[in-house]
Amino acid sequence: MENYFWNTEEQQSTKKIFVLVIYDIVSNKRxxxxxxxxxxxxxxxxxxxFEALVDKKLLEKLEKEIPKAINPEEDSVRIYxxxxxxEVILFGQNQKLENEEVVIL
Structure with a gap:
């Protein structure tokens, strides 16, 4: 078992948002x-x-790109x-996480 933590409330020059993106896309190509x-x-x-620690502007860019990359009648994407x-608690086969500014997406 392995854990990692984040704090999006720390004082930073740019406010960061931790996001989890989960998707179910039918077409292999898409x-x-x-x-x-x-x-x-x-x-x-x-x-x-995917996981990411992004600023608001980058998240808005991603939210604009998603509808162009999927078929809304067949695919599903959720951003949390x-x-x-x-805190994230990991079990089983997991990548080693480096303590960087970008956590994961």
Whole structure:
């Protein structure tokens, strides 16, 4: 078992938002394209989920790109914004997490 923590309330020059993006995309081509898109924002944590610590402007950019990358009649994308203090408890096969400014997306 391994844990990591975040605090989005710390005083920073730019307010950061911790987000979890989960998706279910039917087409292999769209799914691969979408994963590449998300890798520019954060880190893949499972096959269909990414985590990131981003500022508001970058999150707004992502929210504008998502509708262009999916078919809304077949695909589903959820963005969970997590604010304040948080903890993630990891079990099983997990990547080693480095203590960086960008946590994961």
């Amino acid at each position: 799914r691969n394209h979408f994963a590449k898109l998300l890798s520019g924002y954060g880190m893949r944590i499972q096959k269909s989920s 914004r997590m604010t304040g203090y948080g």
